[in-house]
Amino acid sequence: MAKYMLIMRGTDETMAKMMETPFEQMLETVGRFNDELIKAGVLVAAEGLDDPSQGVVVDFSGDTPVVTDGPYGETKELFGGYYIIDVASKEEAVEWAKRLPAMVGSKCEVRRVPAIDEFPQDNEWVIKERAWREQTGQL
Amino acid sequence: MARADGSALSTPADDGPPVAESARRAVEAVWRIESARIVGALARFTGDFALAEDVAQEALAEALVTWSRDGAPASPVGWLLATARRRAIDAFRRRAARDERYALLAGRLGEGEAVTGGSAPPDGPDELPWDPDRVDDDVLALMFVACHPVLSPEARVALTLRVVGGLSSEEIARAFLVPVPTVQARITRAKKTIAAAGVPFELPPADERRERLGGVLSVLYVVFTEGSTATSGDALLRPDLAYEAIRLARTLAALLPDEPEVFGLLALCELTAARFPARTGPDGEPVLLEDQDRRRWDRSAIRRGLAALGRTATLGRGLGPYGLQASIAACHASAPSVAETDWERIVLLYEALGRVAPSPVVELNRAVAVAMAGEPEQALAQVDELLVAGRLAGSHLLPSVRGELLVRLGRPAEARSELELAARLCRNERERSVLLRKAAALG
Numbered sequence: 263m264a265k266y267m268l269i270m271r272g273t274d275e276t277m278a279k280m281m282e283t284p285f286e287q288m289l290e291t292v293g294r295f296n297d298e299l300i301k302a303g304v305l306v307a308a309e310g311l312d313d314p315s316q317g318v319v320v321d322f323s324g325d326t327p328v329v330t331d332g333p334y335g336e337t338k339e340l341f342g343g344y345y346i347i348d349v350a351s352k353e354e355a356v357e358w359a360k361r362l363p364a365m366v367g368s369k370c371e372v373r374r375v376p377a378i379d380e381f382p383q384d385n386e387w388v389i390k391e392r393a394w395r396e397q398t399g400q401l
Numbered sequence: 402m403a404r405a406d407g408s409a410l411s412t413p414a415d416d417g418p419p420v421a422e423s424a425r426r427a428v429e430a431v432w433r434i435e436s437a438r439i440v441g442a443l444a445r446f447t448g449d450f451a452l453a454e455d456v457a458q459e460a461l462a463e464a465l466v467t468w469s470r471d472g473a474p475a476s477p478v479g480w481l482l483a484t485a486r487r488r489a490i491d492a493f494r495r496r497a498a499r500d501e502r503y504a505l506l507a508g509r510l511g512e513g514e515a516v517t518g519g520s521a522p523p524d525g526p527d528e529l530p531w532d533p534d535r536v537d538d539d540v541l542a543l544m545f546v547a548c549h550p551v552l553s554p555e556a557r558v559a560l561t562l563r564v565v566g567g568l569s570s571e572e573i574a575r576a577f578l579v580p581v582p583t584v585q586a587r588i589t590r591a592k593k594t595i596a597a598a599g600v601p602f603e604l605p606p607a608d609e610r611r612e613r614l615g616g617v618l619s620v621l622y623v624v625f626t627e628g629s630t631a632t633s634g635d636a637l638l639r640p641d642l643a644y645e646a647i648r649l650a651r652t653l654a655a656l657l658p659d660e661p662e663v664f665g666l667l668a669l670c671e672l673t674a675a676r677f678p679a680r681t682g683p684d685g686e687p688v689l690l691e692d693q694d695r696r697r698w699d700r701s702a703i704r705r706g707l708a709a710l711g712r713t714a715t716l717g718r719g720l721g722p723y724g725l726q727a728s729i730a731a732c733h734a735s736a737p738s739v740a741e742t743d744w745e746r747i748v749l750l751y752e753a754l755g756r757v758a759p760s761p762v763v764e765l766n767r768a769v770a771v772a773m774a775g776e777p778e779q780a781l782a783q784v785d786e787l788l789v790a791g792r793l794a795g796s797h798l799l800p801s802v803r804g805e806l807l808v809r810l811g812r813p814a815e816a817r818s819e820l821e822l823a824a825r826l827c828r829n830e831r832e833r834s835v836l837l838r839k840a841a842a843l844g
Contacts, residue, residue: 263644301537302434303651306701350641353430357477379678379697395700 265306266355268345268362269371273338276365277314291363299347304358310343339369346375424469429569431477432461436567439485441539444602447489447506450546451592453602454564456488540565541656542604544649548617551598556591557620559584565652566645576642577627617653618666618723621646625670629677636831638681643674654709661713665724668713671706672730675699687831691739703734722758725750744774761792765802777809797826801836808843817843 272280280288292310299305314333321328333340349355352374359370378395381388436457443453460481474480493507547560562568562576570588574581605613628643650667657663679697682688710731713724720728729750736742751767764787772780784803793799804819820840827833 263641301540301652301655303648303655348644350433350644351426351430353426354433357427357430357434377678377699379699383694383696389696392696392700 265375272368433567460485668709668727675702
């Protein structure tokens with residue numbers, strides 16, 4: 263068993279299509295999928311992101327970071343949100359990814375999330391982060 | 402009959418890419434997600450649980466062969482459902498000669514096929530002749546049937562993991578360290594028993610519900626316990642098995658959101674599993690609670706466990722046996738160290754637990770808590786009562802606790818012989834070596 267992140271990647275076309283979809287309808291579609299994950303006992307966390315055009319990009323190509331308004335890059339693979347699921351295998355994570363109510367043209371990347379106990383426990387920064395997680399109840 | 406456990410597929414040929422292996426894993430992944438819904442829907446439609454399980458397994462076996470040869474279909478779920486349905490129709494037609502009722506069933510099941518255009522697999526479960534809105538009830542009914550009191554405890558466990566959890570007989574056998582044919586025989590016999598006893602495929606009637614739910618919870622508890630403290634073998638933990646129990650408990654909690662003991666069991670599992678990363682050392686050796694690096698405890702599992710425990714409180718019907726055990730686990734989970742643990746509260750919780758679910762193991766644990774709360778002599782007296790009453794005879798638990806208490810009371814010679822006795826009785830190799838090490842340290 264392991265945790266996997268399903269990383270949703272849309273394009274500006276899929277984003278536009280999503281904006282056209284009535285909000286209630288979208289809530290129901292996504293809600294039904296989330297309900298499946300909950301009933302299967304695999305959902306750990308999920309968040310969706312706001313309109314990419316409202317975002318800001320900080321570019322580290324030069325000596326100092328350059329800040330620009332608007333969506334990232336060529337808007338072919340816009341990061342739109344994620345799920346974290348707790349499953350038995352990578353294949354199962356992929357199987358859930360295939361069931362995402364995704365717009366035609368979008369993609370989903372499936373990546374394993376290492377657990378904190380895979381890091382050296384005596385490292386001072388790991389200890390600090392652990393303490394913060396304990397105090398705040400963060401994942 | 403074809404079985405999904407085909408071991409021939411699990412070892413790819415030397416001269417080719419491991420296509421069969423990857424196909425097997427893909428089939429298994431789909432099956433874990435879909436088995437309960439497929440078997441549940443078929444069982445409701447046919448009214449025949451054994452037949453539903455048989456045809457579902459046949460579809461799975463067919464998938465293993467076909468997918469490893471041709472690749473996975475575009476809609477694996479639709480493919481499995483369509484195949485299972487076709488198998489069910491075949492089975493009904495075979496039986497139609499004996500019983501007209503089956504001819505009718507075959508006809509009804511065949512209607513869906515006409516709608517979707519013959520052999521082409523449908524795109525999703527919506528196109529099947531069953532009602533997707535009843536999926537939750539089907540899955541619940543499946544759990545209640547798999548955990549039915551007419552079955553032996555071993556059969557309940559095997560059947561639940563197979564039909565609800567979607568594990569293969571091979572996976573179940575590996576988890577419980579028994580041969581594959583043993584698991585298969587248990588499942589076959591269980592299906593025959595259900596048929597012989599005329600167990601209907603439905604939710605239990607209101608007057609039986611509480612007791613039957615208790616039966617389901619105890620199966621999940623047994624699976625979890627075997628995963629969290631393996632009774633035999635060389636590994637202390639089997640996290641994958643414990644995880645199956647947690648997953649099933651989460652499903653049950655989602656389907657029965659108003660049952661406090663479901664959340665009690667879920668909380669107990671989450672809070673206990675939270676300690677797994679700290680419970681074994683680098684070589685798999687057990688690490689005792691007092692020596693555990695609590696930084697390694699899984700904080701998100703603790704958070705989920707405390708939330709589930711909070712749900713039992715919201716429901717306002719008091720704590721049952723699982724809720725009480727979860728509360729004890731919560732005391733540990735919230736404590737920064739053994740010394741700073743609220744042992745007095747733990748003693749109270751064990752006393753309450755001993756009243757609602759009397760057991761010598763609970764008495765023994767209460768004695769440990771009494772000792773930790775600063776009363777080792779009183780604890781020893783309680784353990785000796787168990788000893789005199791002949792309870793827990795043959796278990797390593799009693800002498801190992803007795804040995805610990807004697808160490809604390811400064812009686813090393815007696816402690817040593819108790820720990821050695823415990824080691825002789827212990828069937829888990831990891832635990833045994835810890836006991837022997839402790840005994841040797843006493844000189």
